[in-house]
Structures are given as C-alpha cells and as structure tokens.
Amino acid sequence: MKKVWSLILVTFSLLIAGCSDDDKMPADADDNFITALTLTKEGKSYDAVIEGNDIVMTVPYTVDLNGATASMVYTPSAKILPNPQTVTDWENEMIFRVTSFNGKENEYTYKVIKSEIESDGDVVLKSQADVDAFAETKVSVIKGNLIIGDNAENTASINNLEALSGIKEITGSLQILNNYKGEALDGLNITKVGGIQLGTKEAPSPCADTYRFRLEQLQEITGNLELNNNAVQFIEFDNLTKVEGDIYIKDDALITLYFPKLADVGGDLDLSDNSVVRHENGTSDIKDTPIAQLEFPALENVSGKFSINMPSDNFQSLRLPKLQTAGEIDFLVGWQFKTLEIPEISEVNGNLLLSGRYESTAYAKYLNQTLERIVGLNSLKQVKGTLNISNFGAMSELPNLSSLSLVGGVFIENLWGLQGKGVVCDLSNASFQSFNDVTPFIHTGGTAFDKLKTIDDLSNVNIEMAIICYADRCIPEINLKKASDFTCKFDFSNLAANGKNLPITLEEILGDVDIMVQSSPNKSIDLSNIRSVEGNFFFNSTLAKSVDFSSLEKVGGYFCLQSLNGKGLKLDKLQSVNMSGINKSRAGFGAEERRKGLFIQSLSEISLPDLESVGGLCGFLNYTGLSCPKLKSVSEKLFISTAPNCSQVSFPALNSVPNIKIENNGKLSDFSTFATVIENGSVTDGNWEVTGCKYNPTWQDMKEGRCKPAE
Known part of the structure; x- marks a missing residue:
C-alpha cells in the first residue's frame, strides 16, 4: 500500500514540474523573422x-x-x-x-x-564653367534634353566633357552646339539617350575641331541620331544595338563609320557623303570623299527607308551580311564601286533600288564598270514596290530571283555585261501587284539576257524592253502568254546581217503593244503567236526580211504597221480593228491619223483575207498590191496612198464607208471595187477624192458608172 502511494506522489510531482516549464516558453518560440x-x-x-x-x-x-x-x-x-x-x-x-x-x-x-540621381527638365551647359559645375550635382539621369554649347557668335568655347562622365541616361536629346571645340566626346559615358543631334538635316554643324564622334558605352537611342558635319572623320558607336527613330548622317570628311552591334533601326537610315557639288547654273560635279567602305555586321532590320548616297569614286564596298528586312532600300554608288553584299535580304516593304552613277552626253554614256556581281538577293521573297538593278556595265551575272514571290515592278537597265552570257532572269515564282498606284511592270533597257522566266499569265503587268544588240541572243526567250501593255525597242545596227528569226511568244495583250525593231536587215520578225490585242498596236521595223502576224485576229484600239520594207507581211486571220471601242491613245506613234484606226505602210503586197471591219480610219501606204476581200465597213475614212507600182486594189465586200481618199497610185485606173458605196449613198459628193492616179474619176463619174477609163 505504501508503494502505491509513493508512485502517486512521484507522478504528481512530475506533473507539477512540467507545468512550471510551460510557463517559461516564449510566445514567439516558433518565429524566425x-x-x-x-x-x-x-x-x-x-x-x-x-x-x-x-x-x-x-x-x-x-x-x-x-x-x-x-x-x-x-x-x-x-x-x-x-x-x-x-x-x-x-x-x-x-x-x-x-x-x-x-x-x-x-x-x-x-x-x-x-x-540614379535624377534631374527633371532640360539641362543647358553653355560654357566650360557650366559643364564643370554640373559635375558637382552628381546627376546621372537627365529627364529632358542635355544641350552642350551655344550657337551665339564669339562665345567662349567648351573643350572638355570629362566632368559629365557620371551621366548614364538622357531621356531627351543630346545636342552639341556650335561653340564646342573638343576633338572628341571623351567623358560622355551615357548608355541610353532619347536622341543625338550635331547639326540638322537643313544645315550642317560648323564644329570644325571635332574629328571623332564616339560614344563607346551607348546601347540604345529611343529617338533620332542626326549628324550633319563636314569635319568629323570617325563616327563610332561600339555598343549601340538599337535606334528606335531615324539615323541621318551626312559628312564629306568621314573616313570610318563604326556600328558593330547595331541590329535594329526603327525609322530611316540615311547616309550620304556630301560628294555632290551643285553649281548655280544647275550643273553638278562629284568630288572625292575619303570613306572607302561601309559595313553593318549585325544589322538585321531597318523599318523605314535605308538610303546610301555615295557616288564618290573612293567609295568601293558595302557589306550588309545580316540585313533581312527593310521598309525601303535606295543605294546609289559611284563609278569605282566594286563590292555589294546583301545575302540575307528577304522582305522589303517598298522599293529596292540598287543603282550606279550614270551620266550621258551626245557622244558617250558613263556608268560603273567595276561591279561584276551582287552577292545576295537569292533569299529575297517580297518587294512591295519596284526592284531596280541598273547602271552596272561590267555585271556578268544576274542575282538569282527565283525565291521572289511578290513584287510591284522589276526594272533592269544598263547591265551591258549580261549580253551573250546565257543569263536567266528568273521571276518564275513572282506574283505582280500594284503598290502606291503604280501599275505592275517588267522593264529591261540596255540589258540583254538569254531568258526571262515568268508565270504564263501576266495580264496585269506592263512589259517594256529596250535593247541595243551586240550579240545574236539579245532578245530574251520568254514563256509568258498574256500581258497588259507590251513595249519593245530593239536596235540591231551593231550586228552583221543574218537570217535568224526573232520570236516573241506572247499570245494575248490586254493593253497596248509598241514594238520597234531598228536596222534589222535580212531578219524575220516572228509575232505569229499573238492572237489578240485589246488596246493599241504599233509596230515599226526597217529592213526586216518579213513580219509574221499570222495568228492575230483582232485589235481593240488602233493598229499601225509602219516602215515595213521587207517582202513578206502575214496577216491572214485579222478580222477587226476597232478604234472606236477604246478611249485612250498613246503619243509618239507617228502622224496623228495613223493612230485613229488601221494603218499599214509596206513595200510588199498587203493581203487581209479575213478583215471585216475597221473602227476609225483605214489607211494603206507604199504597197505593191492591196486586197481586202471580206472588208465590209470602215467607220470613218478609207485612205489609199503612194503606191506607184500598184495597178489594182480589191474591196469587193465594202458597203459602208463615209469617206474615201486615193492618191499617187500611178498605175491604178480601175475603181469598180468602190461602185457599191457610191451607189448605196455611203460615200456622198464631197467625200470622194482621187488624185495622182492613172485615172482620176470624180464622184459624179463614179455615180454615173465611169469607174474606169472608156475603152
């Protein structure tokens, strides 16, 4: 019994002791904050x-x-x-x-x-004392413009910017004014700025002592970079990666332009060497400027217009190894320019213009003869404007344009070195679209390549070719079947006479046709694939052996064939010429009347076996024979002239024409073929005229049946 009470006492003592320890535990025993x-x-x-x-x-x-x-x-x-x-x-x-x-x-x-220590508002430092005093503020961020210098005359100069080394950011613009005389910008360590200005687009800065413009720490410009000065020799931005606004640099003393990390320009990029000297009389010269090359090794995008205007002969190289996109490209280079590399360009949202300096006199043409090839354009997918490659006379190969899927127009001119080299202009995947209200087009001038590859249907595209031929294959092989306007001018005066045909594969033209072939002795002009022309059709050829229009069925506007001096003219299927069905008329196609209907000037026999109607005037000149067996109507006037060796004309089906004039047909004496239109009243008194023929009947003679001389 005693042992039980002892155990109870021990247990009670332990409970009392435990309660005493809990009373000493802190309330924040679990906290650690x-x-x-x-x-x-x-x-x-x-x-x-x-x-x-x-x-x-x-x-x-x-x-x-x-x-x-x-x-x-x-x-x-x-x-x-x-x-x-x-x-x-x-x-x-x-x-x-x-x-x-x-x-x-x-x-x-x-x-x-x-x-950072910030300063609100613009900071204007007009003197060296102002610059040195500002250092005491320890300001590192200026929320406004930093204006260094003064444009007033006779102002004390600023020579050193070391006191501004603590400034890291300027939300506004850094502006360097006229009394800054430092040789460089040593002391400025800004990493971000809203804009930079030395001079303006309208007026260059007169700062003549600053030869180096370097901002080594600058990484970003949120506005514009504008440098217009004719003394700065070195422009260097070692770490600049992005300019959200425009870059405008114009400097004829420039030797080095250094942007090793610049990847993106949000606005325009405009570079000029100030080499063009304009005189009061309106003429201009090109002076040599020192810059020899440009390279933007990291540049990938220019959202606005990328312009390089450097026609000085010293400028010889432009490398853009990573440029992929641009809003527009416009490069003009000089006569000694040798290297253009733009291998990654893919999309241009405006024009893409690559051109050499060009000048001409009455005696000669002058252009770049040193650039042999353009490295790049094989990745080009779209140009929402005109693709222009021109004035590079030594270029012996054309860029591969097979990746081009969308373009507004293609302009290729004065690439003389392509002729006779088997060059292919491959536009086989290109779709043409109108941009800025410009009708889509393909233009080649002073340039000849072996083949032009396109899709078959270019119904919305104007085709223009103007070539002085130095090799037989100067007219390209083309596969297109339909086009809008088609304009060609070929000059063979530099080739020996040969009998090779000049085929053109077009079948249907939805606009106008203008073809001129000069100095083509003994050549056959093959246009036998053309079936219809909805607009006007003008053709002029001197000394051609023959001209073949054997598939042509209709012309919607006027049809003028001029200076056909050869022996063969094929127009077997022509049914109608309908000038009245079209309201436009192109200037420069000869005398006014030749642009108002059907006009044919040929030294050979003219036979139009299927022609039924002519809307407008109908004129024939210099033929040896004339036959239109199915022609029923001429809406305005029939004019037949100057065929001294022609003794017979045939219009047996003609029953409607308001006016006939026949002149200078020295052997022609029988006018019976026109009796019907006199008898039915289609041709009235005063609208019949015959002169210079073997027999010259009056209207009254014809009315009374005297259509030929009495036997």
Whole structure:
C-alpha cells in the first residue's frame, strides 16, 4: 500500500514540474523573422525594403555603405547570423540566417541597389564653367534634353566633357552646339539617350575641331541620331544595338563609320557623303570623299527607308551580311564601286533600288564598270514596290530571283555585261501587284539576257524592253502568254546581217503593244503567236526580211504597221480593228491619223483575207498590191496612198464607208471595187477624192458608172 502511494506522489510531482516549464516558453518560440533594417552612415539613415525573404537596400549611386551602423529588427527570441552589429561590408550581397527559439531556420538575402540621381527638365551647359559645375550635382539621369554649347557668335568655347562622365541616361536629346571645340566626346559615358543631334538635316554643324564622334558605352537611342558635319572623320558607336527613330548622317570628311552591334533601326537610315557639288547654273560635279567602305555586321532590320548616297569614286564596298528586312532600300554608288553584299535580304516593304552613277552626253554614256556581281538577293521573297538593278556595265551575272514571290515592278537597265552570257532572269515564282498606284511592270533597257522566266499569265503587268544588240541572243526567250501593255525597242545596227528569226511568244495583250525593231536587215520578225490585242498596236521595223502576224485576229484600239520594207507581211486571220471601242491613245506613234484606226505602210503586197471591219480610219501606204476581200465597213475614212507600182486594189465586200481618199497610185485606173458605196449613198459628193492616179474619176463619174477609163 505504501508503494502505491509513493508512485502517486512521484507522478504528481512530475506533473507539477512540467507545468512550471510551460510557463517559461516564449510566445514567439516558433518565429524566425526579420522585419526591419536601417543603415546609418555619416549622419544619414537608409531604410531597407523587405519583401518575402529579400532585404533590398536602395541608396544613391554616390553612397558607400561600407562601415555603416546597422539597426535590425528581428524575432526577439530568435538568434541571427551573422550579427548585424558586427557586419561592416554592406556593399555586397549576403545571407542572414534566423533560428527560432524552437530551432527552425529561415534565411534572408540582403541586396544593394544603387539608384540614379535624377534631374527633371532640360539641362543647358553653355560654357566650360557650366559643364564643370554640373559635375558637382552628381546627376546621372537627365529627364529632358542635355544641350552642350551655344550657337551665339564669339562665345567662349567648351573643350572638355570629362566632368559629365557620371551621366548614364538622357531621356531627351543630346545636342552639341556650335561653340564646342573638343576633338572628341571623351567623358560622355551615357548608355541610353532619347536622341543625338550635331547639326540638322537643313544645315550642317560648323564644329570644325571635332574629328571623332564616339560614344563607346551607348546601347540604345529611343529617338533620332542626326549628324550633319563636314569635319568629323570617325563616327563610332561600339555598343549601340538599337535606334528606335531615324539615323541621318551626312559628312564629306568621314573616313570610318563604326556600328558593330547595331541590329535594329526603327525609322530611316540615311547616309550620304556630301560628294555632290551643285553649281548655280544647275550643273553638278562629284568630288572625292575619303570613306572607302561601309559595313553593318549585325544589322538585321531597318523599318523605314535605308538610303546610301555615295557616288564618290573612293567609295568601293558595302557589306550588309545580316540585313533581312527593310521598309525601303535606295543605294546609289559611284563609278569605282566594286563590292555589294546583301545575302540575307528577304522582305522589303517598298522599293529596292540598287543603282550606279550614270551620266550621258551626245557622244558617250558613263556608268560603273567595276561591279561584276551582287552577292545576295537569292533569299529575297517580297518587294512591295519596284526592284531596280541598273547602271552596272561590267555585271556578268544576274542575282538569282527565283525565291521572289511578290513584287510591284522589276526594272533592269544598263547591265551591258549580261549580253551573250546565257543569263536567266528568273521571276518564275513572282506574283505582280500594284503598290502606291503604280501599275505592275517588267522593264529591261540596255540589258540583254538569254531568258526571262515568268508565270504564263501576266495580264496585269506592263512589259517594256529596250535593247541595243551586240550579240545574236539579245532578245530574251520568254514563256509568258498574256500581258497588259507590251513595249519593245530593239536596235540591231551593231550586228552583221543574218537570217535568224526573232520570236516573241506572247499570245494575248490586254493593253497596248509598241514594238520597234531598228536596222534589222535580212531578219524575220516572228509575232505569229499573238492572237489578240485589246488596246493599241504599233509596230515599226526597217529592213526586216518579213513580219509574221499570222495568228492575230483582232485589235481593240488602233493598229499601225509602219516602215515595213521587207517582202513578206502575214496577216491572214485579222478580222477587226476597232478604234472606236477604246478611249485612250498613246503619243509618239507617228502622224496623228495613223493612230485613229488601221494603218499599214509596206513595200510588199498587203493581203487581209479575213478583215471585216475597221473602227476609225483605214489607211494603206507604199504597197505593191492591196486586197481586202471580206472588208465590209470602215467607220470613218478609207485612205489609199503612194503606191506607184500598184495597178489594182480589191474591196469587193465594202458597203459602208463615209469617206474615201486615193492618191499617187500611178498605175491604178480601175475603181469598180468602190461602185457599191457610191451607189448605196455611203460615200456622198464631197467625200470622194482621187488624185495622182492613172485615172482620176470624180464622184459624179463614179455615180454615173465611169469607174474606169472608156475603152
């Protein structure tokens, strides 16, 4: 019994002791938090911001926190390592470990952020004293423009910008005015700026002492870069990656333009060497400027217009190894330019113009004779405007354009070196579309290649060819069947006479046709595939052996065949010429009346076996024989002239024509073929005229049946 009571007493004592220990346990025994940190140095206190387990201390960049006194608030019952009271290095990141009364650990990361010192509004520093005084403000961010210098005359110069080395960002523009006399911009360490201006587009800066414009730390320009000066020799932006606005640089002293990291330009990129000297009388010269080459090794995009206007003979190389897209491209280079590399260009949202300097006199033409090939364009997919390659006389190969899927127009001119080289202009995948109200077109001038590959149907495209031939294959083989307007001019005066045919495969033209073949002795002109022309059709050829239009059935406008001096003219299927069905008339096709219906000038016999109607005038000149057996009507006038060896004309089906004029047919005496139109009243008195013929009957003679001389 005593043992039982002893056990009860022991158990009760333990319970009493346990209750005593619980009374000594702190309320925050499970907590392990830091709630505040204040650092004090040189009488100034800085409070940290605690977010989660990050302790962020933000102080001006001029403040050094090493040696600061710390006041940290954390859980009272917890332990902390390291002890804030013993820490002296507050400039670097560290870990604080807080251990609760119950032994649970919690870690906090201490970080330091150095904030910039900002200045609101524009900062204007007109003198060297202003520049030096501004350094005392320790401002690193200017929320406005920084204007260095003064444009007033006789102002004391600014020579040094070292005092501005603490400025890192300018939200507005950096403007350098006229009294800045420093040789460079040493001291400026800005990394971001809203814009830069030295001179304007309208007027160059007169700063004659600044030969180097270098901003080595600059990474981004959110506005425009505008440099117009004729003294700066070196423009260097070592770390600039992006310009959101325009770049405009015009400088005839420039030797080096250095943008090794520039990848994107949000506006225009306009570079000029100021080499064009314009005189008061309106003439101009090109002076030599020192820059010899340009390269943008990282440039991928120019959202606006990319212009390079450097016609000086010293400029010889342009490399754009990564350029893929541009709003528009316009490059003009000089006579000694040798290297153009643009291998990755894929999309241009406007014109793509690549041109050499061109001048002509009454005696000669002058253009670039050193560029032999363009490296690139084989990745080009779209040009929402005109693709222009012109005035490179030594170019011996054409860029591969087979990837081009969309284009407004193609202009190829004065690539003399292509002739006789078997060159193919491959537009086989290109769809043509109108941009900026310009009708789609293909133009070749002074250029000859072996083949032009396109889709068959170019109904919306005007075709223009103008070639001086130095080799037999100067007229390209073409596969297209339909076109809008078709204009050709071929000059064979530099070729020996040969009998090779000149075939053109077009079948249907929805607009006008204008073909001129000069100095083509003993050549046969083969246009036998053309079936219809909905607009006007003008053809002029001198000395051709023959001309074949044997498939042509109708012409919707006027049809003028002029200067056909050969022996053969084939128009076997022509049924109608309907000038009245079209309202437009192209200038420059000869005398006015020749553009108002059907006009044929030929030294051979003219036979139109299927012709039934002519809307407008109908004229024939210089023929040896004339036969239109099915022609029923001419809506305005029939004109037959100057055929001294023709003794007979035949219009047996003609029953409607309001006016007939026949002149200078010295052997013609029988006009019976016109008796019907006199008898039925179609031709009235005053609208019949015959002169210079073997027999010249009046209207009354015809009315009374005297259609030929009495026997």
